[in-house]
Amino acid sequence: MSKAIKTLAVLTSGGDAPGMNAAIRAVVRTAVFYEKRIFGIKRGYDGLIEGDFEELNSKSVKNILNLGGTILKSARSEEFKTEAGQMKAYEQLQKHGVDGLIVIGGNGTFTGAHRFFEAHGVPVIGIPGTIDNDLFGTDYTIGYDTATNTVVDCIDKIRDTASSHNRLFFVEVMGRDSGFIAMNTAVAIGALDVILPEQNKSYEDLFVEIEKGASNKKTSNIVVVAEGNKLGDSFSIANKVREHFPQLDTKVTILGHLQRGGAPSCFDRVTASKLGVAAVEGLLNGRFDVMAGMVDEELTYTFLQQAVMNKAQLDPEMLRISKILAI
Amino acid sequence: MSKAIKTLAVLTSGGDAPGMNAAIRAVVRTAVFYEKRIFGIKRGYDGLIEGDFEELNSKSVKNILNLGGTILKSARSEEFKTEAGQMKAYEQLQKHGVDGLIVIGGNGTFTGAHRFFEAHGVPVIGIPGTIDNDLFGTDYTIGYDTATNTVVDCIDKIRDTASSHNRLFFVEVMGRDSGFIAMNTAVAIGALDVILPEQNKSYEDLFVEIEKGASNKKTSNIVVVAEGNKLGDSFSIANKVREHFPQLDTKVTILGHLQRGGAPSCFDRVTASKLGVAAVEGLLNGRFDVMAGMVDEELTYTFLQQAVMNKAQLDPEMLRISKILAI
Amino acid sequence: MSKAIKTLAVLTSGGDAPGMNAAIRAVVRTAVFYEKRIFGIKRGYDGLIEGDFEELNSKSVKNILNLGGTILKSARSEEFKTEAGQMKAYEQLQKHGVDGLIVIGGNGTFTGAHRFFEAHGVPVIGIPGTIDNDLFGTDYTIGYDTATNTVVDCIDKIRDTASSHNRLFFVEVMGRDSGFIAMNTAVAIGALDVILPEQNKSYEDLFVEIEKGASNKKTSNIVVVAEGNKLGDSFSIANKVREHFPQLDTKVTILGHLQRGGAPSCFDRVTASKLGVAAVEGLLNGRFDVMAGMVDEELTYTFLQQAVMNKAQLDPEMLRISKILAI
Amino acid sequence: MSKAIKTLAVLTSGGDAPGMNAAIRAVVRTAVFYEKRIFGIKRGYDGLIEGDFEELNSKSVKNILNLGGTILKSARSEEFKTEAGQMKAYEQLQKHGVDGLIVIGGNGTFTGAHRFFEAHGVPVIGIPGTIDNDLFGTDYTIGYDTATNTVVDCIDKIRDTASSHNRLFFVEVMGRDSGFIAMNTAVAIGALDVILPEQNKSYEDLFVEIEKGASNKKTSNIVVVAEGNKLGDSFSIANKVREHFPQLDTKVTILGHLQRGGAPSCFDRVTASKLGVAAVEGLLNGRFDVMAGMVDEELTYTFLQQAVMNKAQLDPEMLRISKILAI
Known part of the structure; x- marks a missing residue:
């Protein structure tokens, strides 16, 4: 020593x-x-x-x-x-x-x-x-582990209301360069789709998944979006989706800094x-x-x-x- | 009967x-x-x-x-x-x-x-x-009671990070016509100020409170904003505050639909x-x-x-x- | 002044x-x-x-x-x-x-x-x-309000496992002289029965409710017990019930001091x-x-x-x- | 395939x-x-x-x-x-x-x-x-991960009250043959000591740690006990400790089946x-x-x-x- x-x-x-x-x-x-x-x-x-x-x-x-x-x-x-x-x-x-x-x-x-x-x-x-x-x-x-639990806990709450109203939610989580939080919480909450910084996802890809969810008559459709994804910010993604699926009731939630806190x-x-x-x-x-x-x-x-x-x-x-x- | x-x-x-x-x-x-x-x-x-x-x-x-x-x-x-x-x-x-x-x-x-x-x-x-x-x-x-607990729990998390960085946070809560959630959670989390639909609050009023918080060397300054307030949406309020207090690190969180869910x-x-x-x-x-x-x-x-x-x-x-x- | x-x-x-x-x-x-x-x-x-x-x-x-x-x-x-x-x-x-x-x-x-x-x-x-x-x-x-939420949160967890195993649970909550916590949490978690300090409940009364629960084929049967009840402590109550209903898988949980803590x-x-x-x-x-x-x-x-x-x-x-x- | x-x-x-x-x-x-x-x-x-x-x-x-x-x-x-x-x-x-x-x-x-x-x-x-x-x-x-979080959350609550009263708490957690939950939660909550099924711990060992805690003027002393430990059940351990340290306010909590539940x-x-x-x-x-x-x-x-x-x-x-x- x-x-x-x-x-x-x-x-x-x-x-x-x-x-x-x-x-x-x-x-x-x-x-x-x-x-x-x-x-x-x-x-x-x-x-x-x-x-x-x-x-x-x-x-x-x-x-x-x-x-x-x-x-x-x-x-x-x-x-x-x-x-x-x-x-x-x-x-x-x-x-x-x-x-x-x-x-x-x-x-x-x-x-x-x-x-x-x-x-x-x-x-x-x-x-x-x-x-x-x-x-x-x-x-x-x-x-990291705490942040994923916080995200999952929040999205469980959002799903309550999403299911009650047959809505499509885009939930933005932290991750400027990295999709760890988005990818793992997407699996943990059963997301319809996930949009990661590591992907070159197109709107066509996204539309296909949303289409699939609608045809499966899923009642709660949640897409997890990492903030650093290449497709755009959550609001503009939601707007494109609204144009393409005007019949869907599409909402955005940005979890923000609460992901950093908590016991x-x-x-x-x-x-x-x-x-x-x-x-x-x-x-x-x-x-x-x-x-x-x-x-x-x-x-x-x-x-x-x-x-x-x-x-x-x-x-x-x-x-x-x-x-x-x-x- | x-x-x-x-x-x-x-x-x-x-x-x-x-x-x-x-x-x-x-x-x-x-x-x-x-x-x-x-x-x-x-x-x-x-x-x-x-x-x-x-x-x-x-x-x-x-x-x-x-x-x-x-x-x-x-x-x-x-x-x-x-x-x-x-x-x-x-x-x-x-x-x-x-x-x-x-x-x-x-x-x-x-x-x-x-x-x-x-x-x-x-x-x-x-x-x-x-x-x-x-x-x-x-x-x-x-x-209502559950929603206030959800809001308080979220703001407790935001305060962790607010205190760690000496930031000013505007947290928007639900309430289009009514300030019940905003008013009660503001007291419960010890907010610097609150902006209600029922008030005719001016930016001057708000600036005075923020000034006071800064001079008290508060380390976490949280302002609770009811969505239906008359001053403006949270982002534009934050922008005005940034102009007036460029030295403050000002952030916005919109809690959104997670307030409707949960056990x-x-x-x-x-x-x-x-x-x-x-x-x-x-x-x-x-x-x-x-x-x-x-x-x-x-x-x-x-x-x-x-x-x-x-x-x-x-x-x-x-x-x-x-x-x-x-x- | x-x-x-x-x-x-x-x-x-x-x-x-x-x-x-x-x-x-x-x-x-x-x-x-x-x-x-x-x-x-x-x-x-x-x-x-x-x-x-x-x-x-x-x-x-x-x-x-x-x-x-x-x-x-x-x-x-x-x-x-x-x-x-x-x-x-x-x-x-x-x-x-x-x-x-x-x-x-x-x-x-x-x-x-x-x-x-x-x-x-x-x-x-x-x-x-x-x-x-x-x-x-x-x-x-x-x-009081926090304690009831803590109790309800704990019993929600116990019910998960109670339902998975068709068990009868006696959950003891605080209240030496007063049944407020027991009474309100019993309603909030949908208890089969509640045993209060304010009552002169007999084992016969209790057995009737348990019998009813069994005949309704309830899968989770939870009885909330206030510590100061007159029937006895939770373990001796459970023992009497085991004698009378040997076919039931009867368990006891005493929540204790965690009811005093928490945000x-x-x-x-x-x-x-x-x-x-x-x-x-x-x-x-x-x-x-x-x-x-x-x-x-x-x-x-x-x-x-x-x-x-x-x-x-x-x-x-x-x-x-x-x-x-x-x- | x-x-x-x-x-x-x-x-x-x-x-x-x-x-x-x-x-x-x-x-x-x-x-x-x-x-x-x-x-x-x-x-x-x-x-x-x-x-x-x-x-x-x-x-x-x-x-x-x-x-x-x-x-x-x-x-x-x-x-x-x-x-x-x-x-x-x-x-x-x-x-x-x-x-x-x-x-x-x-x-x-x-x-x-x-x-x-x-x-x-x-x-x-x-x-x-x-x-x-x-x-x-x-x-x-x-x-396992969820159970450890549940235990930690409960003991955080118990610590609130332990600190407020300068008490010594024995908290019994699940683990008939294995001390994983006890060992990890003990580190996570800053326990004074832990008693595991895998150990041949003596009362002398335990008394030494309690003595140390008292001499450090720790205000909250929590000992995590795995149910399958070889020293005895939590109540008899607490009784031995009470005999040896009559000046301490010693309490027992058995977390029980709530450890199996929860999201x-x-x-x-x-x-x-x-x-x-x-x-x-x-x-x-x-x-x-x-x-x-x-x-x-x-x-x-x-x-x-x-x-x-x-x-x-x-x-x-x-x-x-x-x-x-x-x-």
């Missing part, structure tokens, strides 16, 4: 995700367990640059395991993308004697962390915290706890510039650059299953 | 509301209890006109108490507004030997029912089923059960052209015309409380 | 209830609104006696509206029942300059508060916070907010030795002694409805 | 689990997709023996994806353990022309299915449906959908006497005998993590 590291710091960055607090708690308590000092940095890289540090202990993180959001707050920092910003950040770490940094976030967070490591050699390790599940090197990112699921809390411990132990054992993840139920460290570049791929089998079950 | 009535029918009409199934169940089982025949009519007045009747018994309504939506489906009928439509409806009732009709719904439903009673003398009684809580003659309409709350199930029994017993006791409601914990029958015309009023005290607590 | 009162204190006592935090928040912010000092007292009357005071401000109560439990913690104090204990409590109030006390709790809390007022003349006002709903002078106590419902948050404001305004207007409550949607002050002695009565109509709907 | 198989049947057996309906739906629709006939068999092996068959189609399984329990009902059959019972079952399959059987359940279900295959050569395939997660050959059994989580619905498709496709491709499972995100077929004998093992790492985080 590296004797060099005596003081750690942890921050959350980018879009918040349920389970981030569970990860913070695990990081802090593991640091305490190994008798290291641990700082919490507020508002992601902005707080790092501005020196918004607070020393934490075991008590600081009690009763946060079940809270959505992040007690450290989060932000997307423009300044950290600049050399000057990174230099200020480095100076803040020096000033507080921090010799190991844990960052919890997604793509942007890790890209920044990797550059920071390259520029200043700061021992840094990542924990995957994003509802998008789009990182290579972990089967599940923290927050984390058991799975997200357990994953966050495991990865929080693993991140601190990784740092103490000299694993830098990597992300701690779970692959095939095993703890795995993946270089940050790889985690970001080799995007996680949707299982094509899911689309096949979705079609069989929409029969 | 009127010996004339031997056969009843029940329908749901207008926007669906959680607890409609609990009311249907109560109507059906009370009819069975009094040894009457009972038909369910599908798709509201449209199904009445088209003769979409199904005879129900005690078993038909088992395991529906906890389901959102309505097993009888619902619709807003244009044809029932015409004399010809009402005549067809009357003939269908005659054909099936129905001599008492129970309608579950809101404003539009009761307006139609009253005209039907006037035109054809059909014994008809109403049960208030709408999430809007905007009927005179009952303190609570079926579905009904205990309160809505109990109210639905009471009113379902009361509607059948009212009809059998010769109470026609009225709505069964609960006023001050007492069962009350109010003429349909009064229920619809003397709109329920928001308690002005709520606005005062809301301001004190947003301090 | 009484100029005498400058400094207030608030405590929670007895069994905790969801919405107590919403009431604390309302009390604190209303005090701040009227420019009064406000102390929070920890652990109920024990903390009062021991001087466990903390001054609160508007920020102290942010982000607690949606939390179950009580941030002030609660306890049942033996010492406060003694003259010596009350004297110590009085001295603590004097020491901190408190000239108005708000107590949030139920029967025991108000009994103590009334004695305290009589003995030392301390201006005291009560807010009804208990899941039992058993106080006179308010239609709803804070926490409060919209209704409980709104009631808590109203009553918190009303308690402070009542005190400032010279209303002492009373409980603030809502009767028929109107704010009402009831003498503590009356609130405690004239127990709220179950509506006998509910039992009648329950029987009709179990048909 | 085996041309021999033209008619399939599906049943659920043993304890029910959330997601069984999603698996039934997937089985039925996949059968329809491949143009096979499909029967549903009621009440597990008992219904198989008694010929309680119903032909199903795509519509039969609509709107069941989100329902807990099993629409086919379940039972534990004694008769199917006998040769005579298996012969009757075989004759029923012959009579209905069923040449492929899908069984959804756990240990007991698969033991029976394997014997049936050996005795009569009936092509049979298993889908792991049990909340216990104790089968070899699949990382997750259907229902399935997204994860369970997706797993159930995948495995339902895989089971039918496996049978049609000549995979008999196996269970369809997911191992390391890959579809895997494991011989029923292996699935049952090589019990899934708890990850010892979890206990280590649990201790670090309870610091």
